[in-house]
Amino acid sequence: MRSSEKNTHKDIDKRPLAGIRVLDMTRVFSGPWGTQILGDLGADVIKIEQPGRGDDQRRLGPPFLLDRSGQKTSESSYYLSVNRNKRSVALDIKTLEGQEAIKKLAEKSDVFIENFKVGNLAKYGLDYENLASINPRIIYCSISGFGQTGPRSQQMGYDTAIQAMCGVMSVTGKPDEEQGGEPLKVGLVLSDMMAGTYAAMAIQAALYARDTREDALGQYIDISMFDAQLAAMSHQASHYLVSGQIPGRFGNGAPSVSPSNAFRCMDGKIVIVAGNDDQFRRLCNVLDLLELVEDERYLSNSMRVVNRHSLHKIIEDKLRINTKTYWLKILEEAHLVAAPINTLDEALADPQAHAREIVRHVEHISGGTVPLVTSPMRLSRTPLDRYAAPPTCGQHTAEVLEELLGISR
Known part of the structure; x- marks a missing residue:
């Protein structure tokens, strides 16, 4: 592990997405996972949070980060895992002032990403049609449980339920005939991670399309946890589609390789x-x-x-x-x-983890340090070499509003 390091941001940022601004209205896991990928790649990710409350993920603990005196902060390890390399701005979307500020920030952004309930942001004037009329170049990405269309589009999506519905549990665990054999969920929020990863890839593809096509327009991206998890069933889904046979569970074994x-x-x-x-x-x-x-x-x-x-x-x-x-x-x-x-x-x-510098410690505003698992992406000419601690709620409100909107607080 590296010793504590502090990012000064005085030198030139060589990361591949440096100069791209992302307005992030996602919460909990799928969206923050995706925007953290973009932040690692160099995008300026501005996380919009509810004043005085912030992302619900902050409270999903214990454990919580300790400050310099060893006292618990309000930052859960869950929150810390997906919110590095971001700036936090506290704005109340229920007020006209908050809505107008978000619209003005969107006008100066390349990407807007949200994971609210389907259609929910329209009542605040923050849907794709409204923001695209303000900024036709904007890439607008919605992440939801089941997508913007279909009979389940209004349902909430949680990882355990998505794993169950998409067949993950049906192929995980010991077979029924063995002791303890039953469907099991994977020990990660797999469908959230898949949706966030697909969102990050789709956003980059849309940015490339915008900047290489004559019309130079943005577009709307519809990502769902359900779609992403079914896509990630990969060879298991192909097994069924090709043979008509329903894949079973093999415990720690592999269905097509032995031993x-x-x-x-x-x-x-x-x-x-x-x-x-x-x-x-x-x-x-x-x-x-x-x-x-x-x-x-x-x-x-x-x-x-x-x-x-x-x-x-x-x-x-x-x-x-x-x-x-x-x-x-x-x-x-x-x-x-x-x-x-x-x-x-x-x-x-493991010595390999040390050699690859998988864990770094960075300074946190609480006065302590936060350990981070670094990005696995290793780029030779545009290295992902900057790691800023996950922000506290509203930590950068004054900074961002003055920098981008000329508003002093």
Whole structure:
């Protein structure tokens, strides 16, 4: 981890979206995840929040960030995870003054993004038609649970419900016939993350289209968690569409590769994947199980998939005679794919995480420091090298209003 660092913003910002302004009226997770991606890429993200209340995500704790004296702040870890590289402006959209200020900011912005209930911003004059009449170049992105059209468009969307509806839970967990077998949700807000990521990609595509087409106009983007999650079902959806067979649950196994699973050693489990015949042959050699290479049940990956249960038992019986550390070392030396099943503290302590500078500490206005998981995007000529702490509610109101609108507070 790097020591505490402070961004002065005095040098030239080389990030690829530097100069792009994003007016962010999203809350909780999907929208903030998407706008954080844009902020990491260099966009000036202005987060509009309700005065005195702010983003509801701020209160989704514990844990909460500690200030310099070790006291809890009002900033939850949940909020901190998706709001770096933004400026916070507190404006009340229920007042004419707040609405006019937002419209004026939109006039000076490239992107407007929101995740309110479908149609809700129209009553404040902040819908696409109104803002596009003020700024025809604006890219307006709406994120919702189910999209702007269709019979479910007015329904609220929460990640657990979207995972359940879109089939994620149906392919996650042990099969019904095994002890503890039942559908499970993924341990992340997966549909929120997918919707936010697709939103960030669509916004960049729309910016490129605007700036390379003769009309130079913005456009409207409709992103839904439901659509994004179904799209992310990927090979599982293709499996069903091609074969008509409903994909099942395989626990830690893979439906189309074997061996690929968590295997018990003397002191716990590790993951092993042999993705082709050559890797399977080398795995058998390391485990002193070369007779399996000629066993007709395991001659090809397809056969190994069909006979996965017997193969799993044979491999696990061998692994049980020694420790996780022993087998991981032996398998790594043989250039085979094997991994420990880490907790998050172990994952972040991995030498690879240190080498890639995955965690940085930046100064927070509370006087303490906030640890951030950095962006995974590594660009050589336009590096993502600036990380500003997630703002407190309204932290930049005076700064932004004076800078962009000439309003002093």
